[in-house]
Amino acid sequence: EPEVTQTPSHQVTQMGQEVILRCVPISNHLYFYWYRQILGQKVEFLVSFYNNEISEKSEIFDDQFSVERPDGSNFTLKIRSTKLEDSAMYFCASSEDRGYGELFFGEGSRLTVL
Template identity: 95%
Template sequence: EPEVTQTPSHQVTQMGQEVILRCVPISNHLYFYWYRQILGQKVEFLVSFYNNEISEKSEIFDDQFSVERPDGSNFTLKIRSTKLEDSAMYFCASMRDRGVNEQFFGPGTRLTVL
């Protein structure tokens, strides 16, 4: 069964460093999402992406964040200058189309900022 994959599973970085989290959505899916979950808290929406552009973003998704679909298969989340409060589990999700309206989630990348 097709699934969303994410790499790395765990990333440790120093405050102020740039990180790129990678996701490979399910191949025939058209809508892509990033969510994050700070330890012990709820899952929060960051950004959605469709047709090579951001379709919606939350207040969390400020100028330090960017997303890209560089090669038609990968979907990346970049944090330009990490802060301690960026430590969280980051989930990628993809959806085939709006009619199906079911998002499939990857296993997540745990980001630890020291």
């Protein structure tokens, strides 16, 4: 069964360092998303991406965040200068259809900022 894959599964970094989280969405999906979940809190939307550009972003997704689809398969989230409060589980998701399609999530990348 097709699945969304994410790497790394866990990353520990020092405050102020840059981090890149990688995702391979399901191959025939067209819409890509990043969500995050701080421990014990709800899943929060960061950004959606379609046709090689950001289609929507939340207030959380400020200038320190960026997304890219560098080739036909990978979808990346970059955090330029990490802060302690960026510590969270980051989930990549993809959807076949913007309108009615459900999201399929990866297993997540746990980011710990020290």
